[in-house]
Amino acid sequence: MKNHLGIDHPLVAVRDMDQTSRNFERLGFFINPRHHHPWGTDNHLLMFPDNFIELISIYDPDKLDLKNDRGFAFGRFISDSIERREGISLVALHSEDARADHQLMEQRGVDNHGIVDFRRVAHRPDGSEEEAVVSLVMLINPQFPAISHFFCHQHKPHLVWVKEWMDHPNGANGITRVSYVAADPEQLRPRFIGIYGDAAVSSSEQGLQVQTDRGLFEVLSLEQARQRFDGVDLDLGDTELPTGVAIRVSTATPEKAEALLRQNGVEFVATRDGGLRIPAHYAGNTIIEIYPDS
Numbered sequence: 001m002k003n004h005l006g007i008d009h010p011l012v013a014v015r016d017m018d019q020t021s022r023n024f025e026r027l028g029f030f031i032n033p034r035h036h037h038p039w040g041t042d043n044h045l046l047m048f049p050d051n052f053i054e055l056i057s058i059y060d061p062d063k064l065d066l067k068n069d070r071g072f073a074f075g076r077f078i079s080d081s082i083e084r085r086e087g088i089s090l091v092a093l094h095s096e097d098a099r100a101d102h103q104l105m106e107q108r109g110v111d112n113h114g115i116v117d118f119r120r121v122a123h124r125p126d127g128s129e130e131e132a133v134v135s136l137v138m139l140i141n142p143q144f145p146a147i148s149h150f151f152c153h154q155h156k157p158h159l160v161w162v163k164e165w166m167d168h169p170n171g172a173n174g175i176t177r178v179s180y181v182a183a184d185p186e187q188l189r190p191r192f193i194g195i196y197g198d199a200a201v202s203s204s205e206q207g208l209q210v211q212t213d214r215g216l217f218e219v220l221s222l223e224q225a226r227q228r229f230d231g232v233d234l235d236l237g238d239t240e241l242p243t244g245v246a247i248r249v250s251t252a253t254p255e256k257a258e259a260l261l262r263q264n265g266v267e268f269v270a271t272r273d274g275g276l277r278i279p280a281h282y283a284g285n286t287i288i289e290i291y292p293d294s
Contacts (some may be wrong), residue, residue, distance in 0.1 A: 005093040005101065005195060006214025008152050009045075009052045010178050010247055012284040013082045013089035017042065017057035020284045024055065027278060027288060028170025028260040031055075032162070033123040039066040039075030047165040048174040051094070051214050053247060055284065058082070072113035072138050081146070087285035088244025090140075090148040091178055093195070094214055098135035098153035105139065110194040113138035122159040132159045139195070146243040147180060147188060149195070170260050170290065171253030177216045177289070179228070182242030185219040192217065229287055231269030232279045245280070246287035254292040 014020045021031050021044055029046045036042045040063030046053040056078055058064070064075035081089035095101045098115055105112050115137055122132040137151035154160050166173075182188055185208040192201050192210045200211050207224050210217035222241070226234055229246065236243070251257045258276055261268050269277040275291040282288070 004213065005095065005151065006212040007051055007175055007178060007217070008092040008094035008214065009054045010091045010175070010244065011054045011056050011078070011089050012087060012247075012286050013056050013078050014086050014284040015057065015082060017044070017055060020055055020057075023282050023284070024053075026264040026266055027282060027290075028168060028257055028264075029053075029172060030165060030168045032165045035120055035122065037075070037120055038063065038118055039073065040064045041075050041078050045160070045165070046168075046172075047161065048172065048249070049161070049166060051175045052160075053175065053249075054092075056089070068114055068116045068138075070114035072116070072140065074116060074136075074138070077140065077145075077148075084146070085240050085243060085285065087280070088178070088247070089146070090150060091217075091244070092136075092150055092152040093212075095135075095137070095151035095153040098137050098151055101151045101153075102137045105137065105195070108194050110139060110191075111142065113140050122156075124159075125162060125164045130156070130159055132156055141191065144182075144188070144242050146240075147182075147191065170257035171251040172249045172257070172290065173252055173293070174250050175215050175247060176250050176291070176294075177218060177246075177248035178244060179225070179246035179248070179287075180217070180219045180242055180244050181222055181225045181234075181236060182219050183222070183238065185221055185224075188219050188242065229277065231271075232277055232287055234280075234287075244286070246289060248275075248289040248291060250293050251290050252293055254290070257290050 040060040042059040043056045133155040135153040139149045208219040278288040
C-alpha cells in the first residue's frame with residue numbers, strides 16, 4: 001500500500017511553546033497557527049508535502065487525564081514525556097484507514113491502546129475555521145515509553161496539508177530520518193518488525209535501520225550516536241535511554257538554508273557529507289539536520 005505507515009510526524013514535546021517556536025523560526029521554518037486538543041495539549045505544525053514536525057506542549061493541565069475507552073490519556077502521556085526529557089516524545093505514522101491498521105496490529109500481536117477519535121478546530125490561512133476529524137491508533141511502548149508510536153488518520157487532510165504552510169525560508173521539504181539512541185539497539189528490533197515486517201529492518205555498523213516509505217528510522221548505540229552526531233553535544237544519561245534525539249529534513253536550497261543560519265546567529269556544524277547539523281538546544285532538545293535533496 002502506497003505511503004503505508006511511513007513517518008508522518010515526530011512530536012517534539014516542550015515546556016515553553018513560544019520560545020521553541022521562535023527558535024524554529026530562526027532555523028528557517030514557517031510555523032503554522034496554534035491549535036488546541038481536547039486533552040489539554042496545544043501544537044504548532046511545520047508542514048512538508050508528505051510529513052511534518054509537530055511542536056507540542058501543555059495549555060491546560062486540568063484536561064490531561066481525558067481517556068479513551070482503553071484508559072489511555074494522550075495528554076498525560078505528553079506531560080509525562082516532558083517531565084522525563086524534552087524532545088521527541090513519540091512519532092506518528094501515516095495511516096489512511098486507522099481501523100484497518102488497528103486490526104493489522106492486533107493480528108501481528110503488537111501492543112496498542114486502541115483507537116482515539118477526536119475533533120478540533122482547524123484554522124485556515126484566510127482566518128476561517130473548520131472542524132478537523134482525526135483517528136489515532138496508540139502503539140505505546142510500555143517498556144520504553146520514549147520509543148512509542150501512533151497511527152494518524154486525517155479524515156480531512158486538506159486542513160493539515162495547506163500549501164501556504166509549506167513555504168519554508170530554508171527550503172525544507174520533508175523529513176527523511178528520525179534517530180533514536182538505545183543502550184542496545186537490537187532490543188527494539190521486534191517492535192519495528194511487528195509494525196513493518198522483517199524485510200524493512202536491517203542492522204549494520206551504523207546501527208539498526210528501519211526503512212519506511214516516508215523516511216528512515218535509525219537506532220544507534222550511545223557510541224555510534226557520538227560518532228554520528230560529531231560536532232554537537234549529546235548529553236544523555238543511561239536512565240534516559242532509549243530516546244529520540246534527532247530529525248533530518250531535506251531542502252531544495254541548501255545554500256539558502258546555510259545563509260539563514262548564519263544570518264540568524266545559529267551555531268551549526270557543516271558535515272562531511274554535505275549536511276548542516278544544528279545543536280539540540282535550538283530545537284526543543286532535538287538535533288536538527290538539514291541535507292540537500294538526494
